[in-house]
Amino acid sequence: MLRYVLKRIGNIVILLIGISFIIFASLYLAPGDPAELVAGANATPDDIERVRVFLGLDKPFLVQYWIYFTNLLQGNLGTSLVTRQPVLNEIITRLPHTLNLAFTSMLVAVLIGIPAGIISAIKKDSWLDNLISTTSLAGISVPNFWLGSMLILLFSVVLRWLPTGGMTEPFWTSLGFKQAILPSIALGMSVAASFMRVGRSAMLDVLQSDYIRTARSKGLKYSTIVVIHALRNALIPILTIFGTSFGGLLGGAIVTEQVFVINGIGTYLLSSINMRNYPAVQSTVLVIAFFFVFVNLLVDLLYVVVDPRITYD
Amino acid sequence: MRKRKENWLTKAFTNLLKNKLATVAFFFLIIEIIIVVIAPYLTPHDPLETNIALKLAPGFWASEGYVEGYYLGTDHLGRDVLTRLLYGGRISLWVGFVSTFIGLVFGVTLGLLAGYYKQLDNIIMRFMDLLFTFPGILLAMLIVAMLGVSTTNAMIAISVWSIPGFARMVRGKVLSLKEEDYVTAVRSLGASDFRILFLHILKNSLPVIIVVSTMRLASSIMSIATLSFLGLGSPPPNPEWGAMIATARDYMWKQPSLIIIPGVVVMMTVISFNIVGDKLRDVLDPSLKENA
Numbered sequence: 001m002l003r004y005v006l007k008r009i010g011n012i013v014i015l016l017i018g019i020s021f022i023i024f025a026s027l028y029l030a031p032g033d034p035a036e037l038v039a040g041a042n043a044t045p046d047d048i049e050r051v052r053v054f055l056g057l058d059k060p061f062l063v064q065y066w067i068y069f070t071n072l073l074q075g076n077l078g079t080s081l082v083t084r085q086p087v088l089n090e091i092i093t094r095l096p097h098t099l100n101l102a103f104t105s106m107l108v109a110v111l112i113g114i115p116a117g118i119i120s121a122i123k124k125d126s127w128l129d130n131l132i133s134t135t136s137l138a139g140i141s142v143p144n145f146w147l148g149s150m151l152i153l154l155f156s157v158v159l160r161w162l163p164t165g166g167m168t169e170p171f172w173t174s175l176g177f178k179q180a181i182l183p184s185i186a187l188g189m190s191v192a193a194s195f196m197r198v199g200r201s202a203m204l205d206v207l208q209s210d211y212i213r214t215a216r217s218k219g220l221k222y223s224t225i226v227v228i229h230a231l232r233n234a235l236i237p238i239l240t241i242f243g244t245s246f247g248g249l250l251g252g253a254i255v256t257e258q259v260f261v262i263n264g265i266g267t268y269l270l271s272s273i274n275m276r277n278y279p280a281v282q283s284t285v286l287v288i289a290f291f292f293v294f295v296n297l298l299v300d301l302l303y304v305v306v307d308p309r310i311t312y313d
Numbered sequence: 314m315r316k317r318k319e320n321w322l323t324k325a326f327t328n329l330l331k332n333k334l335a336t337v338a339f340f341f342l343i344i345e346i347i348i349v350v351i352a353p354y355l356t357p358h359d360p361l362e363t364n365i366a367l368k369l370a371p372g373f374w375a376s377e378g379y380v381e382g383y384y385l386g387t388d389h390l391g392r393d394v395l396t397r398l399l400y401g402g403r404i405s406l407w408v409g410f411v412s413t414f415i416g417l418v419f420g421v422t423l424g425l426l427a428g429y430y431k432q433l434d435n436i437i438m439r440f441m442d443l444l445f446t447f448p449g450i451l452l453a454m455l456i457v458a459m460l461g462v463s464t465t466n467a468m469i470a471i472s473v474w475s476i477p478g479f480a481r482m483v484r485g486k487v488l489s490l491k492e493e494d495y496v497t498a499v500r501s502l503g504a505s506d507f508r509i510l511f512l513h514i515l516k517n518s519l520p521v522i523i524v525v526s527t528m529r530l531a532s533s534i535m536s537i538a539t540l541s542f543l544g545l546g547s548p549p550p551n552p553e554w555g556a557m558i559a560t561a562r563d564y565m566w567k568q569p570s571l572i573i574i575p576g577v578v579v580m581m582t583v584i585s586f587n588i589v590g591d592k593l594r595d596v597l598d599p600s601l602k603e604n605a
Contacts, residue, residue: 018443023455030459137591141584143535145542146558146576153565153572251449255539259562270543273458281458285451292448 001304008300012293019289020072024065027278034278038081068282077286078279082272087283091265095287097167098264101187101253104171104180106246108188109195114238116192117199121207121234122226132196139193144252148186148259155182165260187256191245195238202237206230236307243299247292321520321597328596335592338585345582349402356393357382360400360552364391369568388557388571389564397552398578404553405582408468409534413526415472416533420479421522425510427480428487438484441477450539457545464553467546471536475529482525486518520597527590531583538579554579 035052036043043051052058056067071078077088120132156164162182169176171184206212207230215225254266265284272280330336348355364387371378372386372394380387385394427437444452456470490496491514499513538555540546547553549560554575561572 015443015446019446022443026455026459031461137584137587138580141531141535141587142580143538143542143555143558143576143583145539145555146572146579149558149562149565149572150576153569157566247446247448249449251451254450254454255543258543269454270545273454273545281455285447285455288448288451289446293446 005301008297012297015293016286016290017069020069020286021065023282023285024068025061027282028061028064030276030278032276034081034276037276072286077283080272080280081277082275082280087280090268090280091284091287094263094265094268096170097262098250098253098257098266100170100176100180101167101183101256101262101264102246102249104184105188105191105249105253105256108184109191109245109249112188113192113195114199117196117238118203118226118231118234120196120200121203124204129200133200136193136196139189139196142189144186144190145255145259147189148183148256151182151186152259165262167260167262167264183256183260183262186259187249187252190252191249194241194245198237198241199234202234203230206233209233232306236303239299239302239306243296246295250288250292325520325523325593325596329589329592332592335588338588341581342585342589345402345585346406349399349406352396352399352403356396356399358393358396360392360397361550362392367391369564369571371568372570374570385574386568386570388560392552394571394574397557398554398575401552401554401557401575402578402582404464404547404551405534405537405579408464408471408537408547409530412468412471412533412537413475413529415468416475416529417479417522417526419472420476421483421515421518423476424480424483425487425515425518428484429491429506429510429514434484437480441480444473444477450536453536453540454543454545457540462545462548464547464551467537467540470540471533474536475533478529479522479525482521483518486521487514490514490517524590524594524597527586527593531586531590534579534586535583 033048035048035055035057038055039048039051056064059067068078075088077086077091079085080087080090083090116132116136120129123129152164155162163179165179165183167176167179167183169179171177171180207226212225212230215229216222220229253264254269256262257264257266258270265287269281269284269288271277272284329339367380367383367387368389368391370380370383370387370391373379373384375386383393383395385398387393388397423437423441427434427441447455452474453467453470456473457466460466460469487510496509496513499509504513537546537553538558541551541553541555542559544556544559547556549556557575558572558579561568561575565572
């Protein structure tokens with residue numbers, strides 16, 4: 001097990017090096033001269049040249065990447081071209097808002113998606129199953145930014161029940177809870193929908209297996225069979241999709257933050273793209289990718305807990 | 314050979330039409346595509362022509378304020394919403410089809426090579442894994458950040474994002490197909506690798522490719538809408554659906570239909586592609602279930 005974990009962490013390090021290289025290279029190739037941008041509109045060619053040397057932009061590509069990479073290892077994610085502050089600090093102040101949103105959305109997805117998927121499988125071909133299947137199809141097809149706007153329109157403008165936006169407090173406070181409801185539904189809906197679909201088909205598979213038939217013929221209560229015997233095995237495919245959908249969730253958070261005016265790293269990324277603040281773009285993308293990779297590692301390790309048949313040795 | 318090809322396609326199609334929901338979705342898409350293509354002949358208005366005197370006029374449902382000929386009302390610059398929807402569909406569907414096609418060409422080629430040649434497998438698939446580590450829309454955003462904001466660049470971004478999905482699916486298919494007897498048979502007849510790959514194996518991978526393409530179309534259309542909503546897709550004043558939703562947000566208190574209508578259109582389009590894709594998958598390749 002320990003060997004497996006170490007091997008996975010080694011793989012992740014290589015993956016993150018690859019990601020950092022792609023990110024660096026793609027922005028290196030971007031049109032527009034960062035030196036000109038930093039120097040300002042009134043700069044003379046001499047000024048621009050000085051800025052270029054100062055920022056190390058006159059060095060060859062690989063040298064620049066090496067400097068960038070060694071800085072990363074020391075926790076230096078670069079300096080914002082706009083505020084001249086360390087990018088790391090700017091990310092750290094915004095990250096809690098994004099994590100707050102991601103966590104509550106995942107909670108919505110798990111609490112709605114998994115039970116709905118299981119009910120749908122147990123009541124296969126009933127009206128309830130049809131309703132849940134149709135809802136899940138709509139859930140994966142609705143643009144989250146539009147769903148978010150519709151929720152605001154209904155619950156904030158017409159009914160005036162909930163705030164129109166902002167996510168300034170963590171979700172366990174009273175204000176934070178109210179602020180979290182709409183954004184987490186908007187963002188969590190599509191993930192909930194994929195949990196429903198996967199949960200339904202996984203549960204159907206399990207319910208058809210021999211050991212469930214044995215349990216039934218022993219005369220066990222059906223609810224006991226579902227909760228104690230079937231659920232655990234049905235959870236394995238759900239766990240797989242949990243890891244992959246977390247990526248979609250992080251990507252969707254960028255969009256949802258715009259709809260609900262949340263000052264998270266998605267908003268930071270978008271404004272950095274618009275202002276060509278390349279160091280900030282690089283590091284924000286890297287941080288988001290890091291979280292995605294990290295969650296997938298956790299999911300792989302969780303397999304062992306959920307499914308004792310997997311040992312990794 | 315030709316006959317066989319017709320067989321599975323016709324069978325898939327008849328099976329598709331046996332399902333009511335899938336039939337509705339399929340014909341919705343066909344009609345939508347036709348309407349969008351002939352849009353200039355259907356509407357007398359120009360999608361970019363502003364007329365401030367007519368701004369924020371409601372649609373046909375309103376008892377007062379409705380302007381004859383502007384069935385779905387006008388936006389904050391007095392542009393006809395219906396016309397913009399039709400022209401917006403041209404952008405969304407065009408970007409959807411082209412980026413799916415580009416993703417298909419590169420993804421399928423890479424998947425075929427990775428599945429067939431062991432030496433290439435590792436390097437190609439590790440690179441695909443790398444692209445897969447960029448969550449959701451992030452890769453597309455990075456590419457747009459690099460290339461600049463334009464419809465073409467958004468299309469390129471979405472294409473790149475589509476490649477790994479095709480590559481993974483086709484590689485898996487090739488791995489199982491290349492062990493089949495008919496491949497050994499044509500090889501022993503002296504067929505070249507190129508012929509085996511791009512004629513025989515590709516032909517038998519077509520069902521998978523069709524299913525993945527339909528699903529990718531749904532997500533590509535969603536992606537261009539999302540990018541445009543963020544201001545990174547089709548730039549203003551282009552009538553892209555996501556961009557229409559973005560601008561309508563400022564006026565949704567006054568005129569909710571401005572934001573409701575384009576959203577419903579995006580959703581109907583994406584849901585239809587998903588339904589058709591789901592059904593095609595059940596018919597063409599049940600083994601793909603829930604992994605697509």
